[in-house]
Amino acid sequence: MEATLTHAATTLLTCAFRVLTLLRIAPPVPTPLPDRLAAIPEGSLDIDNGIYDDDSFDWWSDSCGLHHLNPEIYRRLRAADVGKVQGEKRRRRSGGGGGGGEKEDDEKEDDEEERYEVIGLDPSQRSIDVARSHAAAATATTAASGPGPLRIRYEVGSVYSLPLATSSIDAIICSDVLEHLYNLPLALSEMARVLKPGGVVTFDTINRTPLSYYLSIWVLQDVLRAMQADAHDHRMYVTPCEMRTGLVAAGLEPGPQRDLVGIRPSLHWPHVTLWRLLTGRAGFMSAVLTRFQLTSSLDISYLYCARKPLRQDEGARGPGR
Numbered sequence: 001m002e003a004t005l006t007h008a009a010t011t012l013l014t015c016a017f018r019v020l021t022l023l024r025i026a027p028p029v030p031t032p033l034p035d036r037l038a039a040i041p042e043g044s045l046d047i048d049n050g051i052y053d054d055d056s057f058d059w060w061s062d063s064c065g066l067h068h069l070n071p072e073i074y075r076r077l078r079a080a081d082v083g084k085v086q087g088e089k090r091r092r093r094s095g096g097g098g099g100g101g102e103k104e105d106d107e108k109e110d111d112e113e114e115r116y117e118v119i120g121l122d123p124s125q126r127s128i129d130v131a132r133s134h135a136a137a138a139t140a141t142t143a144a145s146g147p148g149p150l151r152i153r154y155e156v157g158s159v160y161s162l163p164l165a166t167s168s169i170d171a172i173i174c175s176d177v178l179e180h181l182y183n184l185p186l187a188l189s190e191m192a193r194v195l196k197p198g199g200v201v202t203f204d205t206i207n208r209t210p211l212s213y214y215l216s217i218w219v220l221q222d223v224l225r226a227m228q229a230d231a232h233d234h235r236m237y238v239t240p241c242e243m244r245t246g247l248v249a250a251g252l253e254p255g256p257q258r259d260l261v262g263i264r265p266s267l268h269w270p271h272v273t274l275w276r277l278l279t280g281r282a283g284f285m286s287a288v289l290t291r292f293q294l295t296s297s298l299d300i301s302y303l304y305c306a307r308k309p310l311r312q313d314e315g316a317r318g319p320g321r
């Protein structure tokens, strides 16, 4: 039922934008690059990755889309993918699955969860500084009642040259970054290098479809100016098919089809949005958005994962474990 309704809604919206294009109210969808998986000369497209170092870009505030997107993405990535693989790893450590029963394994997983060291990496010094201070504040406010200090090591660095040893990392969460990369193959091979055999990378990114162009670029960037004009370039968005090809080329094994899921924003009712805007109770994004949610449609953004094979010769098998 959800799939049918979502399909109908996305088809309707896409048709509406097509009509606007025919009427010359909306621009046509940009022509895709000849090959999204080839290295693109840095700075040659309409995206400015420097905005994350600009004081005017307040990614932590609820007026920014990321503020609404991240909790859902984190919940999903942690529960479905990273958690699953960590569970597998812990079961191996604790002497093989099954024998001790599911409950005992789960208890062992909880005990061992504390052992993971978390590293936060981004090339933007300002973003790293803000993240570091928020982690410190969160630790201070939850010190008495919460799970204890957030042990996160923050580093300024690029995914093209990760400051991490080969085969040293259990899991990578790459959240909303791939659509900003000029050299996707290099990024994927770096991630494959630092992962331990059996380790996973989970990511979310924006699909390159007509609907993602109209909603994320034309409406949000160009018409409403709710985002910086050069926050995204549609030609850098990546389709799930391109991601699968890129992952396999980097020696990673794409996850099963069931782990490829869509993510979309949910909107407040128009009168609630209007009320929140008029009363100045919220920034534009939080006046419009309630939260993001998982969906069967891959037309806007999607989440997916891949695994570094345990053995080198396992890598070329491709999707559908």
Ligand SMILES: C[S@@+](CC[C@H](N)C(=O)[O-])C[C@H]1O[C@@H](n2cnc3c(N)ncnc32)[C@H](O)[C@@H]1O
Binding pocket: 049, 052, 066, 070, 121, 122, 123, 124, 127, 157, 158, 159, 160, 174, 175, 176, 177, 180, 181
């Ligand atoms: C939309 S923001 C997402 C930020 C954060 N990951 C999140 O989910 O809230 C895109 C991020 O990609 C980062 N980025 C751009 N080029 C990068 C690179 N070569 N390596 C790693 N991150 C990069 C930017 O600095 C920016 O923080």
